[in-house]
Structure formats: C-alpha cells, structure tokens
Amino acid sequence: MAETRDRRDKRTAAAGTPRGKKPAKTGGAGGLSRRGVLAGLGGAAALTAAPGFVRYSQAQSSAPIKIGFQVHRTGIGAAYGRWYDRTTQAAVKLINEAGGINGRPVEIVAEDDGTDPKRGSEVVEKFATQHGCDIAFGTLFSHVVIGSAPRAGELKIPYFVVSEGHHVASGMLNRYTLQPGITDVKSQVIAMAPWISQNLGKKVTMIFPDFAFGHNHRDFFTEAIAAQGGEVIERIAIPPTESNFFKYFPRIPRETEVLYHVMVGPGVLTFVKEMGEFYGSNRPEIFGFIDSLEAVAIDNPGLEFLDGTYFWEGMPRHAQADQTAYDKFYREAVGVNARGASVDDPKDISTYAHMFGCWETLYIVKKGMEACDYKGPESRAALIEAVEAMSDMPAGMAHPQGAKLFNGKTHQVFGHQHISAVRGSDLVTVHTTSIEDGLYPDEVDYTTQSL
Amino acid sequence: MDFGPFFLLAAMEGAVGAAVLAVTALGLSLVFGVMRVVNVAHGEFYMLGAVIAWWVTSLLGVHPALGFLAALIVSPLIVGAIAGAAERLVLTRIHYDPEATIVATIGMLYIIQQAVLMTYGPDARPVQPPFDFRIQLPWFGYSGYKLFVILAAALLMLAVWWGLTRTRVGLMMRATQFDRETARAFAIPVDTVYGGVFAVGAMLAALGAVLVTPIQQAHYLMGHDPLLLSFIVVIIGGLGSLRGTVLAAVIIGMSDGIISVFFSPTLAKIIATLAVAFVLVWRPQGLFGERPA
Structure with missing residues (x-):
C-alpha cells in the first residue's frame, strides 16, 4: 500500500517540477518554449490523472471500493436514470457514514450508457479495464442488460442489474450477472x-x-x-x-x-x-x-x-x-416526500416503484463483500459465491421494500408485489x-x- | 371495431399527421428551393420549437390557451432568430457550397441537440392543450385539439402561399429561386433573401412543433422522425416545389396514418421509404419538380 502511494507521490512531484521552473523559462532565453513546457506539463498531469493508471491491485485496505454505476442519464430511460442515481448516492452515503465496506469507503463511478445496448457493453468494459472498478451495477432497461452482460461475463466482473427482466433467471446470461435487488x-x-x-x-x-x-x-x-x-x-x-x-x-x-x-x-x-x-x-x-x-x-x-x-x-x-418505519427512513434518505416526489421539487416525480432495487442491491453487495472478506478484483469470484449463498433477506433498513428470498442458482430474488x-x-x-x-x-x- | 369507424379514426389520425408534416416539410422545401441548401438541421429547429413552447408556457404559468398563443408567437421568433444567426455565421462563410452546407448543417444538428440536452435535460415534458375538448363519437372519443391542428395547419399553408405569390417579399424569393444572378442584377438583395428564407424555413418547422407539443411532448430527440418524413415528402413532391410538397405531405401523412392503424407503423415507414426509392428511379425530379436544366 505504502509503496504504491509513494510511486504516485513521486509522479505528482515529477509533474510538479516544471511548474516551478516555468516563469524562468518563459522569461525568454531558455531552450524551452512556453508552449513546449505547457504541453509537457499537461501531458504529465494527464498521465497521473488518467483513470486506472494508478492501480490498487494489491488491495489496499483503505483504498475505496469502486462500484461502476451504469446509469441511463440520457436516452429513453433518462427519468429512471435520474432517480436510480439519487437512490444510489443516498445508499452509498449511508454505507460510508457507517464505516464503508470492510472498513473501506465506497466510491461510485457513474457512466452514462445513453439507454443503448452497444454503449452499455462499452461502459462495462470501461469499468473493468479503465476505471478499475470492483463491480458493475445499476442497469435497468432490459435491452441494455442483455447487451452488456456477455461482456461482463467475458471480463469476469460481477454485474448487478436492477432490471426486472426475466433474462437473468431464464439462463440467458451468465454466472457473473445477478439480480438480487428487484423481482423479475x-x-x-x-x-x-x-x-x-x-x-x-x-x-x-x-x-x-x-x-x-x-x-x-x-x-x-x-x-x-x-x-x-x-x-x-x-x-x-x-x-x-x-x-x-x-x-x-x-x-x-x-x-x-x-x-x-x-x-x-x-x-x-x-x-x-x-x-x-x-x-x-x-x-x-x-x-x-x-x-x-x-x-x-x-x-x-x-x-x-x-x-x-x-x-x-x-x-x-x-x-x-x-407505512413501515423502513419506508419512512428510506424516503427521507433519498429525498422523496409522501407523494413520491422530490422534496426539493414537488413536480419532479420519482420512479418509486423501481428505484428501491438500487438501494437493496448495494446493501447486498456490502453483505456479500463482508462475507467473503473482499480484497479486490481477485476476490470477484468469491463475491459471486458469497451472494449465491444468500437466501432469506428480512425487511429492514437494508430492504425497505420488504422481505425477499434470493435464489442463488438462478441469481434472481423474489419478493412482495x-x-x-x-x-x-x-x-x-x-x-x-x-x-x-x-x-x-x-x-x-x-x-x-x-x- | 367495425371497418367504417376504424377507417374514420385512421383517416383522422392521418390527417393530423399530414397537417403537421405539411407545415414542417414546407420549411425544408422552401430552403432547398430558394437556396439549394439541404438543411439536415431542420428536425432540430422543429425540436427547438417544441422545447421553447414548453419553456414559454411553463414560464408564463397563465391559462393554457394564453400560454399556447404566446408560444405560437414567441417560439417561431426565437427559432427564426437562431436560424438566421446560424445562416449568417456559418452558411455565408462557406458560400452555400452544397457539400459543405450538408456537413455544416449536420454540425448544427448536433450542436442544437446537445445544447438542449444540457439545458432542458433528457425528459419529455408536456404542454397543456389550449382547450380541453373531447369529441365523443359513437365508437370512440377524439381530441378536439387534434382537429384544431388540421385547421391551423391549413390556415398556415394558405398564409405561406399568399406570402409567396401576393407579396413583394414573395416575389423576391421567387425571383431568387428562378435565377439568382439575374435577380441580383435587378437589385434584389439576394444575401438578405437567403438569410430570411433560412429563418422562415426554421420558423415553419417551429410552428409545426408548437402545434404538435400538446399532442406529443417536447423531447430532445423528437427531431428525427419529422426530418426523415420531411425529406421523404420533399423528394416525392419535387425539391423546391411547394405544391408538390403539400400534396406529398397529404399522401404520405394519410398513408402513414392509415397503414399504421390497420397494419403497423413500421410497415408505414417501409412503404414511404420505398416510395422515395421508386420516385428517385422513375421520376427523379419528383411529382412536381422541374427537370434540372
């Protein structure tokens, strides 16, 4: 852990050096042009800032757990995307306030998929290879799930969908795709x-x-x-x-x-x-x-x-x-009033019947990661097995919609309608x-x- | 449902579609006819018209009828101003070169669409119809506003026809369309005419969109279909021919409505596109177009 951090510090320092010299160079006589220095500076900065460049492959105990959030910000699923995002942020805030997962904070890396299956699979690939995410999560529209899941399976990144589609339980997808937060x-x-x-x-x-x-x-x-x-x-x-x-x-x-x-x-x-x-x-x-x-x-x-x-x-x-105490708590945490609208804007109606799935899925991820003592991408298989081992999920703060029963064989959860x-x-x-x-x-x- | 009422409903739906399409396609046809510019951004001016209509009605917060009336005036004006500015800033600089204008208007398409996405957002938002009137026929109910759309579109087209054939401005437009060089020789400010025509074309698209927002909703991706259908109409009617455009809009709009109701909307689009292919093969100048000299 310390070693990787040091490496990063050195690189930042290296990038910082020219900045100190810059005024002298732009002063005139030097061999470096102002443009050259700026380009070099920009290049160095880009290098250190490049996503995934600094790898936490050794599973630092304090490095954040990165959850790639495939969100429908644009396209036909945009209204759902907006509320899936708010629910996810609310749940992550609570999880982090309660100490994160295995003592590590949770970080959401959100990428818009445009509610488009082709873009969806590209986003999953970005999560796995570029952002270095631990898991991918949060997709709703079934065509995007069906388009993205095969890539998640190839890259062996756990893909937690919140979609309602029967494609998970039908056997159409793969072992890396799970739907533990919403019924089909x-x-x-x-x-x-x-x-x-x-x-x-x-x-x-x-x-x-x-x-x-x-x-x-x-x-x-x-x-x-x-x-x-x-x-x-x-x-x-x-x-x-x-x-x-x-x-x-x-x-x-x-x-x-x-x-x-x-x-x-x-x-x-x-x-x-x-x-x-x-x-x-x-x-x-x-x-x-x-x-x-x-x-x-x-x-x-x-x-x-x-x-x-x-x-x-x-x-x-x-x-x-x-109304249950959990529903009340969940509404307040997400910022939804008793009519299902945003507390900030009563005209902004939520997708209340679906978005709880994000919240519950995140708590299942937390439980799964804690059960398998999740270290990093090398523990992904263990995480899948840990979630597969779950069955009864009692109603509570982690399951505000109500009690559920998870089927580890079909990767699908069952609940009340x-x-x-x-x-x-x-x-x-x-x-x-x-x-x-x-x-x-x-x-x-x-x-x-x-x- | 029996065949009679079923057909009546299909024809009414077709007529509403044809009315909006005629107004929108007229704008595209005018721009091409006078300026020889293929305006790929036409659908986005339509979308912009709808979004501004929503903005005006929700900002005013008055009675739906007043809000709608305000949108009907303000929205085309703003869209016309934007289109006029785009024409001055972009199209004049590339001297209306046919290939360059296509690329430039594709650029406009994306700029407008993304600007709307960034400001207005990805949601579809409704505009209240100016009046709430539902006609109950023995077999089904029908929105009175939709019938108003047909009437309003017909009036608009009459106004455009009157403007083109009975006014001095219309005469200048027709002269420019007929022969740009000679028109210039007769002291017609061709550049100003071009700017005006581009703005008017966009305003017609915006008017079509204001009429349609109480039926559909304003959404940043709503420009695709009108653009495609407008091109189909303009190609079938004959590029630059207003008479052909209106006739083709009625044919395509009605057939789209009727085929969609009896069979499927996909089949309607297939047939319309096939019609374009046949027209291009056998009568490339369109139904009323003139043969290129």
Whole structure:
C-alpha cells in the first residue's frame, strides 16, 4: 500500500517540477518554449490523472471500493436514470457514514450508457479495464442488460442489474450477472394474475413495449392468466420510442374485460392521456404497470379517467396508512416526500416503484463483500459465491421494500408485489402478494458454470 | 371495431399527421428551393420549437390557451432568430457550397441537440392543450385539439402561399429561386433573401412543433422522425416545389396514418421509404419538380 502511494507521490512531484521552473523559462532565453513546457506539463498531469493508471491491485485496505454505476442519464430511460442515481448516492452515503465496506469507503463511478445496448457493453468494459472498478451495477432497461452482460461475463466482473427482466433467471446470461435487488416480470405477473382474474375479468388485451421487457410481459402474463382460466385476446406491441399512441387503440377488441398496459420511454404520459381520450368514461377495467406512469404525477390534467383503475407497484409511491418505519427512513434518505416526489421539487416525480432495487442491491453487495472478506478484483469470484449463498433477506433498513428470498442458482430474488387502486388522485394499495405467490421452478443453475 | 369507424379514426389520425408534416416539410422545401441548401438541421429547429413552447408556457404559468398563443408567437421568433444567426455565421462563410452546407448543417444538428440536452435535460415534458375538448363519437372519443391542428395547419399553408405569390417579399424569393444572378442584377438583395428564407424555413418547422407539443411532448430527440418524413415528402413532391410538397405531405401523412392503424407503423415507414426509392428511379425530379436544366 505504502509503496504504491509513494510511486504516485513521486509522479505528482515529477509533474510538479516544471511548474516551478516555468516563469524562468518563459522569461525568454531558455531552450524551452512556453508552449513546449505547457504541453509537457499537461501531458504529465494527464498521465497521473488518467483513470486506472494508478492501480490498487494489491488491495489496499483503505483504498475505496469502486462500484461502476451504469446509469441511463440520457436516452429513453433518462427519468429512471435520474432517480436510480439519487437512490444510489443516498445508499452509498449511508454505507460510508457507517464505516464503508470492510472498513473501506465506497466510491461510485457513474457512466452514462445513453439507454443503448452497444454503449452499455462499452461502459462495462470501461469499468473493468479503465476505471478499475470492483463491480458493475445499476442497469435497468432490459435491452441494455442483455447487451452488456456477455461482456461482463467475458471480463469476469460481477454485474448487478436492477432490471426486472426475466433474462437473468431464464439462463440467458451468465454466472457473473445477478439480480438480487428487484423481482423479475415473470414472478410479478404470476403473483398478480389470480387477483386480476378474480377481481377484474378474464378476457384481457395487453399493450406492451416491443422489446425484451415487454415480451416478458406478453409471454408470462399470457401463461399466468391461462392458468387462472383467463385468456389474452389481443396483444398490441408498441415501439418504446413511439410518440403517438392513438392509432394503436382501435385494435383493442370490444369484448375486452381487462386492458393490461405497460409502457416505457419518454412518451408514457401521452400514452395514458390518449387512452383516456379514446375511452372517456366508457372504459373496460384497466390494470397497468406503474411503469406507464413512472416519473409522472397521477394528478396530471387528462388523467382523471384513471380513477378506479389499478396499478402494479413494486413499492407504493404514495406513503400508505400502514407505512413501515423502513419506508419512512428510506424516503427521507433519498429525498422523496409522501407523494413520491422530490422534496426539493414537488413536480419532479420519482420512479418509486423501481428505484428501491438500487438501494437493496448495494446493501447486498456490502453483505456479500463482508462475507467473503473482499480484497479486490481477485476476490470477484468469491463475491459471486458469497451472494449465491444468500437466501432469506428480512425487511429492514437494508430492504425497505420488504422481505425477499434470493435464489442463488438462478441469481434472481423474489419478493412482495403491490396492487394499488387509483382513488381520486391517490394510489391506495389494495392487495399485497406473498413471496410464495411469485415463485416458479428454476430454469437454470448458474452455480454449475465455471467462474 | 367495425371497418367504417376504424377507417374514420385512421383517416383522422392521418390527417393530423399530414397537417403537421405539411407545415414542417414546407420549411425544408422552401430552403432547398430558394437556396439549394439541404438543411439536415431542420428536425432540430422543429425540436427547438417544441422545447421553447414548453419553456414559454411553463414560464408564463397563465391559462393554457394564453400560454399556447404566446408560444405560437414567441417560439417561431426565437427559432427564426437562431436560424438566421446560424445562416449568417456559418452558411455565408462557406458560400452555400452544397457539400459543405450538408456537413455544416449536420454540425448544427448536433450542436442544437446537445445544447438542449444540457439545458432542458433528457425528459419529455408536456404542454397543456389550449382547450380541453373531447369529441365523443359513437365508437370512440377524439381530441378536439387534434382537429384544431388540421385547421391551423391549413390556415398556415394558405398564409405561406399568399406570402409567396401576393407579396413583394414573395416575389423576391421567387425571383431568387428562378435565377439568382439575374435577380441580383435587378437589385434584389439576394444575401438578405437567403438569410430570411433560412429563418422562415426554421420558423415553419417551429410552428409545426408548437402545434404538435400538446399532442406529443417536447423531447430532445423528437427531431428525427419529422426530418426523415420531411425529406421523404420533399423528394416525392419535387425539391423546391411547394405544391408538390403539400400534396406529398397529404399522401404520405394519410398513408402513414392509415397503414399504421390497420397494419403497423413500421410497415408505414417501409412503404414511404420505398416510395422515395421508386420516385428517385422513375421520376427523379419528383411529382412536381422541374427537370434540372
């Protein structure tokens, strides 16, 4: 440790020397030009500042643990990215205040992936090779996860995603990709299908975004509602970059009893508003995933027709009457008020139903690193095994959304789902599923793959 | 839904699309017709129009109708000023060289887009429609504002037509388009006309965008589709022909709406692009374009 530090100090000192001499040289007669000195100075500074140049390969006990945060700052996932970032920063602040991980502080290295799969895999590569991150973390959009995970597997860097996609548990990815902080779509729809068929109806029309995440909804909800004696009578796929949705609504069959909608991207508010324009008060039962209105206020003008419809929520956006102490604590730490908006700007609505996944994942990383006495990149395999060994995760400060059950073989966590009714401009939770409601047989055993 | 109402809805959606497209493409066509400049940044002027519309309405915080009216005036003015400045600072310096203008406008595209991303941010933001009126047909409901868009676009196009054919400024534009050298010989300030036309082209894009923001939302990436569709329209209609542009906008807009509703939006785009290919093969000057001399 001391040795590496010394090396770094020398280099900084070397870079500093010309600075001291500079006035003399620019004075005139010397062989060095002002431009040459400046260039050399800049070069030396760039060299020392170059990310990853100074390697902590010997795992200094006080060097920070670097977590590469793949964040959707721009592109269609930007609203989620902003709140994933705030949640992550809040959790890291708490972890560091409590002494960090194994006595080392946690440092977040954030890189924008533009919500783009190609850029996503480049970002993972930057984390591993350039920034010298210990792990990569935080991706939401399923196409970015699917695009990035193979590179994470090749580089053998643990990749903790917060995505909801079934691609982790389906066996499509690899042993280095884990999803311990948020449940997957398959589990969500299996858990809720009985409630939908018993309370809303059996003939369902689905509207979903036309990419991996939406296809998960289409495939698994179709299976789940069929198991309840229901039927999906029409499936309407919409590209996630669409900005005009009205033209899709005429394809909803008239005999539809339940309209099931889930939409992502910048156009979600337009989507729901146009649904209201199309139906007015004469609508079927509507069950939506709150994804269709994440980061959008439920009392926006034009959304009045939603009164009496239902939403899935991973974590209830509006503080409920029986709010847990953990929810209260978590809200305050992240800076979210009881309506799910930023405490600084009530118009800035959070992605409350999803972002807890970042918080919980970071606490799992902490627990895993402590269990395997994580030293540095050479302990990455041990970290994977430590997380795989986890199972019960009780509700608490580390798990404010509620208790969870982790399956080390499929790398997927299972938890509670919430169904909320829109009452006026409030989201009121009317049903919470049990963890068992969302379990399904394993489709893969990642632990048999080599590390 | 039965075929009749289904078709009615498709036609209404198509007409709204065609109306906005006609206004936007008219700007592109005007710039090309008069200046022979292929303005790749046209879609970004459209986006800028929408973003400024949001900015104006949220800053004023008055009744949606007043805010919308203010946006309808302020947004094109600001966009026109920016476009005029860009024309003076960039296009005149490269003497409207065709290859150089394409590269320069690509540069403008990225500068505008990234500047908006850095200031306005990556979120989509809604603008309230000026009035809340929903038409309940027996089969489905429809936004009254969308019908207003069709009307407003038709009025705008009439105004442009009147301006070009009945005013002195329009005469100067047409003279410049017909023969730049001769126009200059007749003491027409060709450089000023160029600057004005570039600004007006961008203002038309901004107007199209202000009309569309209450239906969609303002977003920094929203310029892509209008740019693509405007090029399709302008190529099919004949570069520089206003009559052709409007007709092609109606054809492409309506077919896009109808094919999107009955089949899929992807198929609509495929067919539109295929139409461009056929036009380029069999009638390169477009439906109403003049053969290059």
